Amino acid sequence: MLSGFLEVMRRDVRLAVRQGMDSLMAVVFFVIACVLFPLGVGPEPQTLARIASGILCVAALLAAMLSLERLFQADYEDGTLEQVALSPLPLEAVVVAKVAAHWLVTGLPLIAASPVLAILLQLDAKSYPALLAALALTTPTLSLIGAVGAALVLGARRGGVLLALLVLPLYIPELIFAVAAIDAAGFGYPVQPHLLLLAGLLVAAVVLVPWTAAAALRQALA
């Protein structure tokens, strides 16, 4: 079962890497979205420093959502998903493998890009560890919650826009706690409670999502 799991994951990562630009799109979007804000609100360092955490988290959240639509779409259209569903590997494990691959090709690059953007947005130097920790705990949850949405919109008209409508309200807790952690670090308050909440959400998502997303996939294949 583990080998099957790793096989699905390896395949997804390999596909994403082969498509190259496609998987970079999320990071490019993240960078451009963050660069737009100083142009919109003005270059004053104090203003930017105040809203940097919010910009980074909102942009990361939108970027993580961008590539979600493709998570199951291609496999659904070419029938691979149906075959995988019939294979001995449980659909729940397939979901986890695909989400892990999605996180590797989108979440991880977002985390890597965030310090550079934090410099551009004049984020307080004290907040950097909190920023990395918050994004490291948030992005997997975003991929997990997004997987449920991606499974639900399979075969729907205008799936991309619909996915945003379904998933964004569910991302609100992630956004609130991630920004709270980064801001707390900036003000010199304890960061830990916010990070613990983010970790709690991640654990809850790891437990509940595979099961829900697999149910959503089954009804899409029925």
Added chain:
Amino acid sequence: METVVTFVEMGGYAGYIWPAYGLSALVLIVLLLASLRGLRSREAALHDLQRQDDFAAVRSRRRART
């Protein structure tokens, strides 16, 4: 007459109270009428279809007899 005016004025809050009640009434009535109309039109459509269906059944039975 004066009491009617003071009632409508709502202690100076008329501009907030009456829109709140009016909009609520409007939304609830429109939703109710839309639901009732949807039901009526579907009932009519079902009635038509069933009549066609009965007609077709009678015709096929007649054809089977001859």
Added chain:
Amino acid sequence: MDDGNEMSEAGPVVRDRPGERWGGRWNVFNRYANPTRFMQLSAKLVPWFAGATVLLMAAGLYFALFASPPDYQQGESVRIMYVHVPAAWMAMFCYTSMAVASAIGLIWRHPVAEMTAKATAPIGACFTFLALVTGSLWGKPMWGTWWVWDARLTSVLVLFFLYLGYMALENAFDDPARGTRAAGILALVGFVNVPIIKFSVDWWNTLHQPASVVRMGGPTIDSSMLIPLLVMAGAFTCYYFWVVLVRVRGEIIASRIRGLRLRQVHG
């Protein structure tokens, strides 16, 4: 609906039965017998709920607009509370019923439950919209602005988005059964998330405490205000049952129309 042509001279006609897609005699029973019983029951119930709605609404409006005193702090503007608070209650109530009905529909493939979830969504969305707008109309004289990022208002706004997502997903598929099932899963996911979102918004609100917020409807509420509030809540609840019964009846008839059309197409 009688299935008069079930038997023909050639023997039993094998027809496409939508219920059998999910297999089993039990489902066929549910697919046909249960909606029929629901049609009989709801036909009896609808006039009662309609009457109760009209009576309670009239009584509620009388209490809310005439019989209740103005608040000593908020003046006459407190009368907005008698539509705002029941609408907000109904917004939560409708989401809960939608989630429960979806769960029953998903687990037991109960068609009336699925239709109830589908029929509840627009009603809940309307109540949520009313709660938002009346809250805004109440906030303007109380807070001086149309919108305050108050924890409760923000949660209701998110709830409104959840309703919109449900209805959008419900309508996004060519196969209505598929839309109902997908939206049912979404309703359950949303229902699990509502307390988390509520908690996070409260957390966020304590971090960004606004300067001064007049608390809407404090804990001490006088009985002269409680009566109109409860009567209006009763009226809204009866209204919900009235409209939901009408809409579910419409859904059942629509599914019968689909069945008849299929039969005519397939001869």
